[in-house]
Amino acid sequence: MINWNGFLASYRLWRRRWFYPFISVSVALSLCLSTPLPSKAIDLLPLLFQGVQIFQLSNLSTRQEIDLGKQMNDELRQEVRISRNQQLNSYVEQIGRRLAANSDRNIPYTFQVVEDEAVNAFATTGGFVYINEGLIKTAENEAELASVIGHEMGHIEGKHLIKQMQQRAIASGVASATGLNRSQAVGIGVDLALNRPRSRQDEYDADKRGLRALTRAGYAPSAMVSFMKKLQGRSSIPTFLSTHPGASDRVKSLQRQIDNQTGNSSYGLDNAAYQAKIRALLR
Known part of the structure; x- marks a missing residue:
């Protein structure tokens, strides 16, 4: 005699385990297939079998942004050479932590030194900041180095790279109705971070945010x-400024903001102490 109660219970368990996941995959599949595919469309099968990791850049959560930044960092470490000088990295991180404690955005920051003599610095997203050794050597004091770190943190705070990534994805036709897959998002972000200047508006915004964190942290x-000004006066324009338009106007804007402040600090302006520290760290 058939135990109908047991049979029905087993059927319901089977349906919960297999029917609803099947429906979810079917919906995802129909959505992708019903969307007109551009020339650089998302490869569907890898998404289905790798967990369908899609980034909606227009509505990215903080957790997703940090995860995206980590994945970009993994890719960038194959493009640039991160210094293994633990003491130098620790010193830059120490400055960064001081600024992060006084920034307007509470996210975990990661500060890394790049073994490159070019005077440059850049940031991606989710708290990842990169400073070239050439820039560290060019700065005359700790406050100048902190000002660059603060500026790059300002880009992260303003989510400037994410906005650029979204614009690039739409312009190049790789964004679908669902968003960007992981590899596409990482590739676009890394390329923008390394090779493309940000807009004039983004630079003004990063300057403003960086100056605010710098001042709050007690730096001059x-x-x-x-x-x-030091970089502008060089015979050849450093990468740091050549990829950041409107430098002279930015100097004037920053000076106006500083003039309107009261009780400005002079911390971090000891040139001799900084130069001695850097020489010791770079031996």
């Missing part, structure tokens, strides 16, 4: 202006 705000 004048260092942001002095460092930028």
